Amino acid sequence: MRYAETGFNLEVDLTRGNIEKVATDPKDTELYLGGLGTNAKILWDRVGPEVDAFDPENLLIFGAGLLCGTPATGCNRTILTTISPQTKLMAFSMMGGFWAPELKYAGYDKVVLRGKSEKLVYLYINNDTVELRDASHLHGKGSIETAELIKKELNQPKAQVAAIGLAGENRVYYASVEQGRSSASRGGIGAVMGDKGVKAIVVRGTKDINLAEPIEFLGLCNEVLDYIKIREDNPIPGVMPILAGLGSPQEMKVHDEKWHTENFMWGNSRVRRKGFWTDEIEKEWTMTLNDAKTREISCFNCPMKCGATLSLPGMPTYMMKCFTKLTYTMGAFSDLDFGIRIAQKATEYGLDGFSAPQVMAFALELLENGILTDKDFPDMPEDNEGRFYYLLDMIVNREGVGDILAKGTYWAAKEIGNGADEYAHNNIKKHEQLPLKLSMLNPIYFLMYATGEKMNITQIEGQFPQAPFPTKEKRAEFCKDWIQVPDDKFKDILMNWEFRGENSNPYYPTVDMTCDIVDWQERMHYIDDALGQCAGLSSFPLKPPYHIHNYPRFIASGTGIDMDEDKLTEAAQRYRTLVRAINIRRGLRRKDEKPPENHWKKRFPELEQELLDAYYKLKGWNNDGIPTEEYLNKMGLDYVAKDFIERGIYTEGDKPVEEASTEKETN
Amino acid sequence: MADKEKKTIKTIKIDVDKCNGCRACEVICSAFHAAPKYSSNNPARSRIRILRDPHRDLYVPVYAGEYTVAECAGRDKYTIDGKEYDECSFCRASCPSREEFKEPDSGLPLKCDMCEGEEEPLCVKWCLVDALQIEEREEEVPEDEVQEEQEDLDIGLESLADKFGVEKIMDALARMKEQD
Numbered sequence: 001m002r003y004a005e006t007g008f009n010l011e012v013d014l015t016r017g018n019i020e021k022v023a024t025d026p027k028d029t030e031l032y033l034g035g036l037g038t039n040a041k042i043l044w045d046r047v048g049p050e051v052d053a054f055d056p057e058n059l060l061i062f063g064a065g066l067l068c069g070t071p072a073t074g075c076n077r078t079i080l081t082t083i084s085p086q087t088k089l090m091a092f093s094m095m096g097g098f099w100a101p102e103l104k105y106a107g108y109d110k111v112v113l114r115g116k117s118e119k120l121v122y123l124y125i126n127n128d129t130v131e132l133r134d135a136s137h138l139h140g141k142g143s144i145e146t147a148e149l150i151k152k153e154l155n156q157p158k159a160q161v162a163a164i165g166l167a168g169e170n171r172v173y174y175a176s177v178e179q180g181r182s183s184a185s186r187g188g189i190g191a192v193m194g195d196k197g198v199k200a201i202v203v204r205g206t207k208d209i210n211l212a213e214p215i216e217f218l219g220l221c222n223e224v225l226d227y228i229k230i231r232e233d234n235p236i237p238g239v240m241p242i243l244a245g246l247g248s249p250q251e252m253k254v255h256d257e258k259w260h261t262e263n264f265m266w267g268n269s270r271v272r273r274k275g276f277w278t279d280e281i282e283k284e285w286t287m288t289l290n291d292a293k294t295r296e297i298s299c300f301n302c303p304m305k306c307g308a309t310l311s312l313p314g315m316p317t318y319m320m321k322c323f324t325k326l327t328y329t330m331g332a333f334s335d336l337d338f339g340i341r342i343a344q345k346a347t348e349y350g351l352d353g354f355s356a357p358q359v360m361a362f363a364l365e366l367l368e369n370g371i372l373t374d375k376d377f378p379d380m381p382e383d384n385e386g387r388f389y390y391l392l393d394m395i396v397n398r399e400g401v402g403d404i405l406a407k408g409t410y411w412a413a414k415e416i417g418n419g420a421d422e423y424a425h426n427n428i429k430k431h432e433q434l435p436l437k438l439s440m441l442n443p444i445y446f447l448m449y450a451t452g453e454k455m456n457i458t459q460i461e462g463q464f465p466q467a468p469f470p471t472k473e474k475r476a477e478f479c480k481d482w483i484q485v486p487d488d489k490f491k492d493i494l495m496n497w498e499f500r501g502e503n504s505n506p507y508y509p510t511v512d513m514t515c516d517i518v519d520w521q522e523r524m525h526y527i528d529d530a531l532g533q534c535a536g537l538s539s540f541p542l543k544p545p546y547h548i549h550n551y552p553r554f555i556a557s558g559t560g561i562d563m564d565e566d567k568l569t570e571a572a573q574r575y576r577t578l579v580r581a582i583n584i585r586r587g588l589r590r591k592d593e594k595p596p597e598n599h600w601k602k603r604f605p606e607l608e609q610e611l612l613d614a615y616y617k618l619k620g621w622n623n624d625g626i627p628t629e630e631y632l633n634k635m636g637l638d639y640v641a642k643d644f645i646e647r648g649i650y651t652e653g654d655k656p657v658e659e660a661s662t663e664k665e666t667n
Numbered sequence: 668m669a670d671k672e673k674k675t676i677k678t679i680k681i682d683v684d685k686c687n688g689c690r691a692c693e694v695i696c697s698a699f700h701a702a703p704k705y706s707s708n709n710p711a712r713s714r715i716r717i718l719r720d721p722h723r724d725l726y727v728p729v730y731a732g733e734y735t736v737a738e739c740a741g742r743d744k745y746t747i748d749g750k751e752y753d754e755c756s757f758c759r760a761s762c763p764s765r766e767e768f769k770e771p772d773s774g775l776p777l778k779c780d781m782c783e784g785e786e787e788p789l790c791v792k793w794c795l796v797d798a799l800q801i802e803e804r805e806e807e808v809p810e811d812e813v814q815e816e817q818e819d820l821d822i823g824l825e826s827l828a829d830k831f832g833v834e835k836i837m838d839a840l841a842r843m844k845e846q847d
Binding site for chain 2: 069070071073098105144148157180181205206207208209210211214215217218225228229232294295296297298299300301302303305309311316317318319
């Protein structure tokens with residue numbers, strides 16, 4: 001018997017309409033765990049670098065995490081993996097909600113879509129009955145609307161639905177897959193789903209998920225619940241509100257947005273508005289949110305209320321999560337009421353709340369600077385809010401200039417030319433980033449931004465405080481019950497970290513310390529992504545209930561696989577390397593590992609190169625960011641080394657990789 | 668026997684306004700009642716279910732109660748604070764009209780037992796948002812454990828009889844007796 005996982009994947013050939021239930025190899029679970037890890041293995045094995053995002057050979061994998069469906073609190077994430085039309089690299093966005101556990105209860109760990117359906121369809125999974133059904137009546141319907149319609153027509157109110165909206169159908173490069181209160185938004189996964197002709201995947205399951213050592217596992221779950229209670233009652237002092245508690249974060253509960261509105265940039269990630277947050281604004285925005293909010297809500301088996309149901313007069317009810325709360329507001333220099341209203345429309349369309357507002361602000365900046373002209377925006381309203389609604393429709397329907405903007409700022413700038421690339425200034429690896437522009441280089445963040453392949457800083461950062469504490473006493477206070485550290489050296493680093501002087505950014509933490517901190521933070525995210533654990537209770541917040549010391553016991557008692565901290569670390573390193581290998585094969589190199597030029601005002605080019613050198617070395621990568629043959633063999637990834645050698649990846653020298661698939665626009 | 672014994676009555680107080688719809692109660696309930704304990708988990712086997720319809724803001728945790736042979740003749744609708752609920756939303760019965768409170772494989776009825784042997788029902792323990800809370804009070808009641816046991820037996824047999832017919836049950840019982 002397989003424990004925690006089902007041991008079966010659903011393989012769906014959309015071109016032929018063929019569906020197969022395929023048993024998986026338990027050895028892969030030991031080596032790559034599940035979720036992201038085994039997704040990466042499938043993608044490496046079956047999708048070569050010659051395959052483009054919109055080729056039928058591209059796969060779209062919905063992988064439930066290894067521990068999804070067990071009683072582990074907050075373990076509910078689906079990891080979606082495919083080739084991104086925007087970055088041309090492996091995309092692996094994740095969604096919480098209720099979908100992954102339901103898939104496990106239906107008897108499957110993953111759904112692997114390949115090929116393309118000629119007509120729009122949806123996949124209906126009800127335990128052993130799996131079928132592709134006609135979705136032509138759902139053309140153009142909103143993602144939430146679609147879910148409601150399907151549940152009604154199947155008479156399955158308890159089914160869980162992951163669906164795309166019009167943005168996905170029209171292959172907007174930052175289209176999301178929406179699932180009620182959650183979404184997989186980054187990397188344009190919704191566009192690939194739309195390209196494959198799949199409107200939704202509907203799941204209903206009523207089977208058991210087994211545990212290898214039930215009493216031990218439940219004991220661990222109870223410890224986690226107890227710890228959550230302690231953390232909820234004892235917010236961390238001296239950090240901004242959303243970092244004080246747990247959650248992904250619980251943005252719908254927080255009214256104090258001073259930190260976001262005054263530190264993040266407005267418009268096309270340009271304008272910092274110090275002094276914006278006044279009592280008056282706080283009063284107004286608190287009222288806006290409280291009036292709209294019918295309930296604070298959670299994902300499957302989790303007490304954190306990171307989302308909310310919002311009902312605004314004259315608009316359908318929808319569920320909002322996390323930072324989309326502010327992205328449209330700040331992109332359009334508007335207020336919270338506008339932000340949560342336009343987000344309703346954008347959620348039905350199925351768009352990434354990070355990229356979409358930046359693309360719109362970018363378009364308006366191009367207009368302001370004469371690179372685009374009024375002719376490109378026929379009949380556009382005068383006011384900012386009206387313009388955002390106008391652009392939203394143009395992009396999603398791919399009308400006029402919206403057709404180009406639908407490709408995101410990097411590819412749009414290329415196509416528009418005339419200096420437009422100066423305005424696509426907030427990208428890493430062709431992907432829009434959080435609108436942050438800061439003063440002094442932070443070495444930890446430099447490395448995370450540069451080398452991250454999750455494309456989103458919130459999915460890389462966490463665990464280590466973002467800034468030093470002002471006094472020794474406060475540091476000691478923080479370190480006193482910091483049980484999550486893998487090694488006490490991290491406490492020493494924090495104890496000596498100062499705001500000013502020798503022990504401050506950018507030269508402290510030192511290069512080696514920085515590498516260790518980044519490696520730890522990244523490792524925890526990668527473990528979460530294999531287990532399906534939400535980062536909000538684990539890798540994202542400070543002092544989370546899940547950490548490197550209790551995870552091995554969770555995995556061992558859940559799956560029956562022998563596990564300890566070293567073995568878990570090695571597994572995470574293995575599939576982290578595999579993700580890198582997939583991207584290396586597609587053309588990713590050191591030259592791509594660059595935070596935006598203007599991310600910090602004070603840059604230190606030599607130090608930055610030193611950081612990269614050291615980090616690559618720690619990771620087992622050569623100076624160009626390519627995993628070395630020796631390291632790959634040590635990790636049991638000799639098949640990757642062999643492939644690299646055959647492709648001449650180690651011997652290309654300083655040849656430019658213009659021919660790489662990352663440099664070609666998606667067709 | 669003493670004239671009257673005191674009995675602790677447990678009441679679960681359900682605050683639907685506090686429910687976040689996470690279904691942790693269903694998870695732990697199904698795990699606790701698995702055999703061996705906690706060995707598997709499957710909310711479809713849970714003896715508490717959340718009626719959950721986020722877009723209409725309906726959140727009703729309801730516990731499995733008695734088994735019933737026939738569904739109600741008519742079904743009413745309630746409107747509470749402007750939200751419309753089906754009468755069944757509040758009903759505890761394991762009933763032919765719906766899939767709630769039945770073992771998914773056998774169709775046999777399920778009933779909440781307040782997690783016998785535990786300090787408190789585990790759904791309450793796992794509800795960190797306090798939508799479920801336990802209240803205990805003492806009441807004087809004539810003890811009749813035998814009667815309770817008999818009731819449990821009757822319910823079980825009744826449902827088996829409905830599913831397989833009395834004849835078959837009798838036959839099976841006869842066979843079991845012989846094997847003894």
